[in-house]
Amino acid sequence: MHREVRLAARPKGPVADELFEIVEVPVPEPGPGQVLVRNTHMAVAAVMRTLMDEITDVPMPPFEIGAPLNGPAVGAVVAAPGTDLAPGDLVEHRLGWREYALLDADAAHRVEPGLRSDPAACLSQGPTALMGIERGAEVRPGDTVFVTGAAGGVGSLAGQIARQFGATRVIGSTGSRQKADRLMGELGYDAVVIRGAGPIEEQLRRAAPEGIDAVFDNVGGEQLAAALAVANRGARVAIVGALAGQLSVNGTSTSRIELDTLSLLSRSITLRGIALYDHLDLVPQWNRRFAEGLRTGTLTFPHSRLRGIDQAPRALRELTEGRHLGAVIVEL
Structure with a gap:
């Protein structure tokens, strides 16, 4: 039995x-x-x-x-x-x-x-993290990257991978000061915005005074809206998850936002919804990268x-x- x-x-x-x-x-x-x-x-x-x-x-x-x-x-x-x-x-x-x-x-x-x-x-959940960083947000050397839901199984790896792809500043979001401290102290995040500690956009502008070049969005809602407001010209936004909707209570989704398409157009911002089932070729690549990273201590x-x-x-x-x-x- x-x-x-x-x-x-x-x-x-x-x-x-x-x-x-x-x-x-x-x-x-x-x-x-x-x-x-x-x-x-x-x-x-x-x-x-x-x-x-x-x-x-x-x-x-x-x-x-x-x-x-x-x-x-x-x-x-x-x-x-x-x-x-x-x-x-x-x-x-x-x-x-x-x-x-x-x-x-x-x-x-x-x-x-x-x-x-x-x-x-x-x-x-590294294959999803690698997909969003490499093919969704197309992180490049010198980028400032914003990862929403940074303390989750995907986000906790996405920040590490962004650094491997050359990001010079990595900002995350999470729901508590304790998690924020761990993200910065253990996982290499430079700054963290905290849900419930004030308007996300205001926190994000303080954390990224020169704007954001790439966004790895796990959450949607207010956090995605803030990322778009702070995004630089030519920014790439990977929509990988919608936790604000998935974890909604009584069917009330907080993941939906209004888009200012003229603003996105004028700044040449790219939004890309991306799912792992279209990128399964990344799984063996991730397995090798992760195994090497765990051996050398470059990934946790x-x-x-x-x-x-x-x-x-x-x-x-x-x-x-x-x-x-x-x-x-x-x-x-």
């Missing part, structure tokens, strides 16, 4: 423990061409709150009531009859929220042995780790409440 976490009810507000049910079910038997994986780690992400709703704007199917949730996971192969995988192989896949996963062989991606010492690092993997599948609902709840810095991982 093994345990899995199922969606018990649709949320009508913030994530709450009663929305989940942990059940014990038989470990499945793999058939030819299938892989049985003993999951060791799974990741939670803000998009999972969105997928708990019956109807979403996210191009992913919502979770079903009474069925296990799903998301990124890594684990060891138990059995894989008729495939090129062998027991003990470490694989990545999308069937987290359960202790054992049964999937088709083409949905299990072998992790290169020895590439990373900690399997949890396989669950970083900020994350929180909770232990036990029974902690998975709490992990998602605390992530949406902004209690953690970096990725949130559940060790199974």
